[in-house]
Amino acid sequence: MTKYAKTRFLSILEAGSYNAFFIGTQGFIFTSIALYFNASPLFISIMTSFPIIAQMFQIFSSRINQFIGSKKKSLVINAFISRTLFVLLPIFIFFDVRSEYIMLIIILLFSFFGTFVGNTWTVLIRSVVPFEQRGKYFGLRNIFASITGIIMLYLYSMFLEFPNFKTGLLLVTSFMAIFSVLSAFLLVKHEFPEESEKISSVNLNIFTPFKDRNFKNFLLFMFVWSFAIEFVRPYFAYYEVAILNINYQFLGNMGIITSVISIFLYLFYGIVADRFGSKNVLSLGILLSTFSPMMYFLMNESNYRSILLLNAIFAAFAWSAINLAIFNLLLEISKEPSENYIAANSFVAGIAAIFGSLSGGFLANHLENTEINFMGDPYHGIQLIFIIGFVLRIISVILLTEVEAMEKPIRYKGIFSPEAALFKRREINFPFDFFRRNGKKVKKNELPLSADLEKEEKSQVVPEVPEEGKSQVVPNNNKE
Template sequence: MLSAPRDPVRRTMFYSLLEGSMSQIFLNWTTGIVLTGFMIYLGAKPSELALVASVPLLAQMISPFAAWWAGRLGKRKDLTLLTAVLGRSLWVLAALLPLFNIPEAFRPTFVVLLVALSSALQAAAGTLWQAWMGDVIPEEERGKYMGFRTGLVGVIGMLGNLLAGWLLDRLPEPYNFQLVLLLGVGCALLGGYFLKQHHEPEGKVLRFKLLDTFALPLRDLNFRRYLGFAAYWMVAVMLCSGFVFPYFLKVVKMSFTMLALWTAVASISAMLLMPLWGAVADRWGNKPVLAIGTFVAGTLMPLCWMLGGITGNMGYLWAAAVFDAVAWGAIGPALFNLVLASSPAETRASYFGMFNLLTGFTGFLGGIISGALMEWFPLIFGNTHAYHALFILAGVMRASAWILLKPITETRAHRTRDVLRYIAQHLIPVRKF
């Protein structure tokens, strides 16, 4: 029988894989295709679809307050557990929504408000967890481990998505959504148990003022540059991400099962690619990895979405799933690790808090703008081409993000062209004739 290692660091790394897997199932079953389908069932308008996709980012603005509180306590574990479990348990209310005496016109708004509150608590937990794991996992293997962890939990989440898609297509509404949401909460509670098994190193009580939680990261010129990149990137991401799944469901006419298979292809590809990206980042730095990932996310991904919708050829959409893994397999761990590389250990929670606050606000702003554009674009381009116009605009912004990475300093970072050359020579199989 599989058992946890005795060494506290290795035990934490072991339990983090289990906790991440359960939490990923919860996240997949309360976001993405499930939440999109639930909101469409409730009759949500484009502006409400944009809101429900973007309010989790606005909720990240609570992160600096969580960092300050944890600093004064000197501990992170109990506060992380409290906020994570409470925030995820709130989704029981969404599952029971069809039973409540709430006017139908207000139900999408109720879900938006619930998502905002739940996300605020989870954002606080996420900020504390990031700084906590930064203290536990050795720096020399952090990139490889986090790449493997992200890929593994992605595959577990993919299997959960397949089950969710199967249930959503075969059970009548709203019972299908209710069952999936309740099972997701159950997985979240199990993840809380695994989180409780994590080791917490001895922490210092940091008696800095609440204002210092905001001021300390902003005094750092290099970190301010990174914040500028991250803010721009989140606007570019959220400008279209809330309408990708609605596009697949409404325009491409995917079933929930087919959409779950699409996410499965992306997750399997991510499982294979993320450890490789982590190894590349450990050797060449996170900055060039981030530059490559953001460029792919702004070019190949939206191009394949549009070609798939225009031609009806699903091959383009399967290719988009692979490019999704290529891009986010690079972006996700690199964004996280670049904050770690740019922050001192003692005040790391405040750096993560400021990063989450700014990216949360700008991501929410991008989502609000996307909702307004999708109310306006159909009047100009028609319903289908309104999506294409949004994808092109967001794609141009995403593909240009690497420019803002150039002035950021990272000790181990190499030039992007050198990393591309290394990838071409060592990671991409080339057959010689």
């Protein structure tokens, strides 16, 4: 694998440049651009969900690769088509051309061609990153992406505070265009093993994974999780910008706090995932992510500063775990040919995103100008969406307990327990094993074949993992 060290290094650089551009399509930055183009809440909801919805078309990735001739060529061509579209944004802003349909078409095409990039890249990167190194490697990759995200988030938020808002948007979209082209160019320099470049003559069959009981449980979890995220995601930033009118620089600073904390957590979670399993890390991340919608429900004009600060910290702990572990877990439980499993996952997530974004968008349009009084306290109608999002996230983490994957218990010394003198160590499966509906624990011989379990030494004592919650991969403070 040392032969492909250059590719692994270039992939880290590509993640940084891509994130520098992609962070402009997330959170309050994207919402500000969309509002400039006169987009309604429903349009914003649909556009932010396009990248997930478009993943449904990954079932055609094999045919696209066959038509183009190789997986790498397909990767590069689709990357250039999808990412260079953002060169048009500063041009439209410069000539003061405003239409929500312009944004809609650009995001639609970016998402459609970008989904083939994601599918092909996922398949190819497996061939250059060994299984036992994936947690650490993708942790380092996300750290670099976070650093570029910190820098660009600060610049973007500063640009949006310019007295001339149009000039600020012009600078934001210009930088986005530059980094989008650079990220596509870096993919040209990637090298992959010849065997991974070979295109299978067998057509993609997304129905095969549905015969796998364990993967069906994972797909059920993914459906609820994707629905929960897309239902509420656009309205964190919308509530901040359009309703509370929070200062862009303050929002940028909160995003920087999230990204700085995430830099350390990506490496930490990478090590924890390799040692104790990606499922444990993912469960912990989702549980912590439930705090965000509740905090936004309680947030108003008088307390948003303290709540957003707390949310920035929780978001770092939650989403650094989720971004790292959900991808690793998918690779872990997928069987060969992995394309079938990856495509099935994307298809289910896409279906959920359609229902989530449309239902959330229609509800938001009806609640946009609504005020609700509860026990004398006023709440904006949009805040009801946050309560629904909270409940959906709780349901998703319960469903995750049904997925069988590598899970190694964390062992710690019961220093503060009265039973510490009787037992040298105790073990728990975090976050909460009682969420498991059938009470069945996964045995070693029941694990997926790809799960590389290390042999545990009885004398091993592992330090307690401290408690801790876009996105692109991505440090995204509004991916709550």
